[in-house]
Amino acid sequence: xxxxxxxxxxxxxxxxxxxxxxxxxxxxxxxxxxxxxxxxxxxxxxxxxxxxxxxxxxxxxxxxxxxxxxxxxxxxxxxxxxxxxxxxxxxxxxxxxxxxxxxxxxxxxxxxxxxxxxxxxxxxxxxxxxxxxxxxxxxxxxxxxxxxxxxxxxxxxxxxxxxxxxxxxxxxxxxxxxxxxxxxxxxxxxxxxxxxxxxxxxxxxxxxxxxxxxxxxxxxxxxxxxxxxxxxxxxxxxxxxxxxxxxxxxxxxxxxxxxxxxxxxxxxxxxxxxxxxxxxxxxxxxxxxxxxxxxxxxxxxxxxxxxxxxxxxxxxxxxxxxxxxxxxxxxxxxxxxxxxxxxxxxxxxxxxxxxxxxxxxxxxxxxxxxxxxxxxxxxxxxxxxxxxxxxxxxxxxx
Amino acid sequence: xxxxxxxxxxxxxxxxxxxxxxxxxxxxxxxxxxxxxxxxxxxxxxxxxxxxxxxxxxxxxxxxxxxxxxxxxxxxxxxxxxxxxxxxxxxxxxxxxxxxxxxxxxxxxxxxxxxxxxxxxxxxxxxxxxxxxxxxxxxxxxxxx
Numbered sequence: 001x002x003x004x005x006x007x008x009x010x011x012x013x014x015x016x017x018x019x020x021x022x023x024x025x026x027x028x029x030x031x032x033x034x035x036x037x038x039x040x041x042x043x044x045x046x047x048x049x050x051x052x053x054x055x056x057x058x059x060x061x062x063x064x065x066x067x068x069x070x071x072x073x074x075x076x077x078x079x080x081x082x083x084x085x086x087x088x089x090x091x092x093x094x095x096x097x098x099x100x101x102x103x104x105x106x107x108x109x110x111x112x113x114x115x116x117x118x119x120x121x122x123x124x125x126x127x128x129x130x131x132x133x134x135x136x137x138x139x140x141x142x143x144x145x146x147x148x149x150x151x152x153x154x155x156x157x158x159x160x161x162x163x164x165x166x167x168x169x170x171x172x173x174x175x176x177x178x179x180x181x182x183x184x185x186x187x188x189x190x191x192x193x194x195x196x197x198x199x200x201x202x203x204x205x206x207x208x209x210x211x212x213x214x215x216x217x218x219x220x221x222x223x224x225x226x227x228x229x230x231x232x233x234x235x236x237x238x239x240x241x242x243x244x245x246x247x248x249x250x251x252x253x254x255x256x257x258x259x260x261x262x263x264x265x266x267x268x269x270x271x272x273x274x275x276x277x278x279x280x281x282x283x284x285x286x287x288x289x290x291x292x293x294x295x296x297x298x299x300x301x302x303x304x305x306x307x308x309x310x311x312x313x314x315x316x317x318x319x320x321x322x323x324x325x326x327x328x329x330x331x332x333x334x335x336x337x338x339x340x341x342x343x344x345x346x347x348x349x350x351x352x353x354x355x356x357x358x359x360x361x362x363x364x365x366x367x368x369x370x371x372x373x374x375x376x377x378x379x380x381x382x383x384x385x386x387x388x389x390x391x392x393x394x395x396x397x398x
Numbered sequence: 399x400x401x402x403x404x405x406x407x408x409x410x411x412x413x414x415x416x417x418x419x420x421x422x423x424x425x426x427x428x429x430x431x432x433x434x435x436x437x438x439x440x441x442x443x444x445x446x447x448x449x450x451x452x453x454x455x456x457x458x459x460x461x462x463x464x465x466x467x468x469x470x471x472x473x474x475x476x477x478x479x480x481x482x483x484x485x486x487x488x489x490x491x492x493x494x495x496x497x498x499x500x501x502x503x504x505x506x507x508x509x510x511x512x513x514x515x516x517x518x519x520x521x522x523x524x525x526x527x528x529x530x531x532x533x534x535x536x537x538x539x540x541x542x543x
Contacts, residue, residue, distance in 0.1 A: 039526025047538055082426070212451050212500030225450070231425060231475035297426055297468070297477045310455045310466065323455035323466075330453075330500060 022335070022351065029343045034335050049322040054080055054154055054291055057319065061309075062148050064326065067110060070103050071302030072324065073152035075309040078233050079298025080154050083313050084291050090238070091279040092156045094272040097235035098169075099142070099151050100300070101265040101272075105176065106135040107303035108258045108265075111355045112183065115255065118348045119196050120387035124187065131179040134172045141165060156285025163281060166273050173266050180266075184259045195393045197252035201338040201350030204249055211337070212330045215305020217354045220257045221249035227301040239271040251353040258355075291317070302327055304355050328354070345389040348382050400474045401427060404447060412439055428466070428479040436467070436482055437492045443469050444498060449478065451500040456508045458540045462486035463514055467494070490515035493522075511538035 025033040045064060049057050061072035074096065081088065088096075109132040116124025136146040142161055143149035151157050161169075187193055203213070208223045218225050226243040228236040244260045246253035293315040300307045305327030312321040331354040338350045401424050408429060409416050415435035421427045431439055443449040449469040457464040467480040484491055493516035494501040505516040506525040513536040516522055524531070536542065 042526045044537065209450065210499045212498065225472045230472045231470075231477070295428075297479075299477070306452070308452050308468065310453075310468065312457065321455065321457045323453065325453040325504075329503065333499060333503060336499070 024339065024344065024347055026344055029345075031339050031342050031344060031347055034339050036332065036335070046322050046324055049319055049324075051318065053317045054319070057322070058152055059150065061324065062150065062152075064324065065302075066147060067107050068103055068302045068304065069148045070099050070151065071300050071307045072309070072326075074100055074234075074300035074302075075298040075307040076311070076322075077152050077154060077298065078300060079296040079309045079311040080291060080313075082296035082298065083294045083311065084154070084288065086155050086286060086288060088156060088286060089279070089283050090235075091160075091276065091281075091283045092285065093235040093238065094275040094279065095157045095161055095284060096152070097239070098161065098269050098272045098276075099139075099149060099157075100234065101268045102135055102138060104265045104303045105262050106132045106139075107355075108262050109135070109183075111258060111303075111352075112187070112255070115251075115349065115352055116187075118352050118383060118386055119193065120390040121193070124183070127179075127183060127186075131176060131183065134176060138169055138172055141168065153285065154291070155288040160282055160284050161276060163277060166276060169273060170270070173269060177263070177266050180259070180262050187255060187259065191397045192390060192394050193255075194252065195397060196346075196390055197255060197349065198248070198250055200251045200346050201342065201353050202248070202250045203334055203338055207249075207334060207337045211334045213305070213334050213354070214327050214330060215302070216254055216257045216261065217305065217331045217334065219243065219245045220253035222247040225306070227299045227306045231299050233300065235272050235275060236268075238275065239268050241268050241271075251349055254353050254355075291315070304328055305331060331355075344382060345385045348386045400471075401425070401476050404471060404476065404478065405429065407447065408439070408442070411442055415439065425475045426477055428481050430481045430483075433482040433484055433491050436480070437494060437497065439480060440467065440469075440494050441497055443478070443480070447471070448473075451494070451498055452477070454501065454504050454508065456512045456514060456538070458512060458538065463489045463512060465491065465508070465514070484514065489513065490517055492517050493519035495519050510536075512536055513539065 021037040023035040024031050045060060049060055052060055057076060058073045061076050062069050064072045109128045113125040113128030116128065139149055140146050142165065143151050143159055151159060203217065203221045205221055205223055208218045208221045214225060222245055224243055224245045229243055241264045244257050244264060246256050291313050293313055295310065295312045298309040298311070307327060308325040310323040311319045314320045334354060335351060338353065339347050342350055401421065405419055405421065405427060409419065412435060415432045416429060417432065418430040419427065444451065449471050452468040452470050454468065455466045461483050463484045463486060465482050465484065469478045469480065471478065482491065491514065493505055495505055496518060503525055505519055506522055508514050509516055509522055510524050510527060
């Protein structure tokens with residue numbers, strides 16, 4: 001006897017949403033270094049994909065992310081259709097873009113809510129998540145699911161958006177637009193939010209190109225990249241819209257880019273609904289015989305940035321290699337720049353600013369003393385520190 | 399047009415190192431190069447031609463190990479794959495991570511999953527299975543079941 005058995009449960013327990021660990025090394029108040037540990041839930045999806053048929057892979061990649069669950073099937077469809085040279089119908093294009101943009105709206109609302117929570121604005125959190133609900137209801141009406149919609153397949157989509165549903169979608173969108181106005185006004189005009197986010201977690205253009213960051217993270221630093229415009233797919237070349245950018249590169253710029261992007265998404269969906277009315281109902285797929293030998297590159301602009309899929313086919317019914325790169329993979333690495341030199345109380349919002357694909361920063365961030373390695377505070381305490389800072393600023397400003 | 403121009407310039411700058419060019423469409427092209435020239439070619443693409451490094455994909459095939467370095471020219475939507483074949487017995491290639499940080503994690507990941515060595519990598523530690531996985535077993539190789 002005499003041996004001790006250690007059973008580790010948490011903080012990286014699979015029961016928790018997403019087990020990752022950020023170690024912030026601090027000297028007094030200031031973050032000096034950051035280390036990242038992940039892989040606690042590595043599912044080997046690229047390898048798994050090699051054992052699935054092309055039709056099955058859609059359901060597999062849909063489960064990579066629970067929030068932007070359609071962006072991976074989107075990119076995978078683009079890649080496989082490139083290998084097989086499939087030209088999809090216009091109605092398919094419109095439906096795919098509608099699903100993609102609805103997802104962007106609900107994902108951005110979710111992020112605005114979380115950012116509000118980290119800053120101590122729990123009303124923003126409650127509002128944003130409440131306004132997100134009608135979008136999920138639309139998904140339920142269109143696809144039967146509130147999340148993981150199973151809409152995509154090679155050469156088309158699985159369900160049509162019948163014309164009699166269009167008026168409901170329009171009505172919900174106009175409601176969401178009004179709520180977005182309210183939310184945008186509340187966030188953009190609040191002096192405390194300005195004080196907490198301006199000049200915090202700044203990424204320069206050089207940082208973006210060095211780390212290869214994408215999506216709103218890049219666009220908020222003045223790097224105008226958007227796969228929907230640069231490498232157009234689905235219905236994006238058929239509708240008109242703007243790529244939103246900001247120059248400052250701080251957390252406020254990222255908030256601004258995301259909020260304004262929601263208006264563009266609403267406009268894209270409205271135009272796509274017009275497109276649906278002009279195309280025949282039910283024309284949502286083309287016949288696909290086989291996937292020939294070759295390789296294909298599929299890209300899609302997810303709410304967090306470019307999703308990249310590289311698929312190699314040997315002519316059989318499964319891919320022989322399937323490389324997947326989610327946008328958070330490159331965006332999270334920028335923490336090395338955005339967090340170092342910040343105070344600990346600004347660290348949580350800097351970490352959250354790139355909208356990393358996890359919803360539970362509080363379980364991951366730990367502050368350590370740079371000399372002794374001693375644990376200073378856990379994430380809950382970090383958020384409390386962030387809240388305290390907001391309260392102090394509020395007193396000072398008002 | 400733009401794509402042809404990018405490829406022409408690349409061929410002109412690295413005449414003997416470029417082995418094969420396959421242009422699938424205006425927005426997709428693959429250029430096979432000699433593995434020993436990868437750092438100079440990546441430096442040219444990143445610094446001179448203004449391309450963005452997206453990611454690298456390693457493949458385990460009958461020819462050995464292959465790596466596709468995917469670069470994006472965002473002004474035209476071009477994805478340029480720089481393709482190299484590496485020796486099966488002693489898989490190693492020069493790291494790009496001293497050029498840009500974007501390749502740091504993916505090289506660590508490929509090292510961990512395929513067992514390819516990236517020479518002069520600033521920190522080739524395990525990325526996703528720290529302390530959790532047997533040494534010398536590479537799960538993304540084809541023989542791994």
